[in-house]
Amino acid sequence: MSSYRFCRTDDIGLLVDALNRCWSPHFPDEPATTPASFKRSIRDLQVWCSSCMVAFDGADPIGVLIGAKRPSGTLIHRIAIHPDHVRQGHGRHLLASISSKLAILGPPRLVTEVPEALTAASALFTACGYLEEASLTDYVLQTDPAGRVANQGPWFVIPVTADDLAANGLLGDAHPPVCWERSVETLTARKDEISGLAVASDEQLEAYLLHAKDGEVLSLRSLVDNGGARLRHLLSLVGGTQETSVLRMAKVHPGEIQGELLGSVGFQPAGTYRVYAGRARSA
Secondary structure, three states, rough: EEEEEEEHHOOOOHHHHHHHHHHHHHOOOOOOOOOHHHHHHHHHOOOOHHOEEEEOOOOOOEEEEEEEEEEEEEEEEEEEEEEOOOOHHHHHHHHHHHHHHHHHHHHEEEEEEEOOOOOOHHHHHHHOOOOOEEOOOOOEEEEOHHHHHOOOOOOOEOOHHHHHHHOOOOOOOOOOOHHHHHOHHHHHHOOOOOEEEEOOOOOOOOOOOEEOOOOHHHHEEOOOOOOOOHHHHHHHHHHOOOOEEEEEEEEEEEOOHHHHHHHOOOOEEEEEEEEEEEEOOOO
């Protein structure tokens, strides 16, 4: 007989087991979840154990929902059912349960970012009343070895941190819309492991780039209209210092930076996601 329950802070081991039993079979190329990686998602994405659920068949986890919560809303970060138990209503029950809880406790907004190829997941969220809100795009850039030379551009380039951007008012309310995992909250949580460069003038920062050591571009923005020349220069400098020859920018929102601009500096689209949003409601 199936049963369901919300989790507590001492249920990390259970959630790790449920993810590896239910999520990993659908995504065998992804690394297994560990307690350390789950705790990292708590820090970086604000995953709340109390916003996570596990479905059971007897004592065995057969379904899992991972929720991350911020004042703006709750992200359904992951939802998965064991392959032997799909199409039995477990996904609907998990989504209805978190919706009922948030209808009482808030915040009322629910959102999820679904890879476009996962049509079954899109159908589940649509059937549960979620509406498509935006499309996100992954981009990749093959870096040029010439970027390994020192700064030889016509602009003054300085190192910057997330704290520097915040001090210049660039990580506040005026920050453009971004996916959950590259939000201001995530940049702040990860600031000690993020590096950055900026083009600076006497009056302001004109363009900036924040990145991780593995080639993950976390924030990229031009504050002047010059066809992307400043961004192109920053990318060439950063590309020459990475451990990989490819820079990646995940889940770019159309309101964050135009795809045409990213194309002009060398990025190519590599995947798409659909953002679905709903409102919490009592069952």
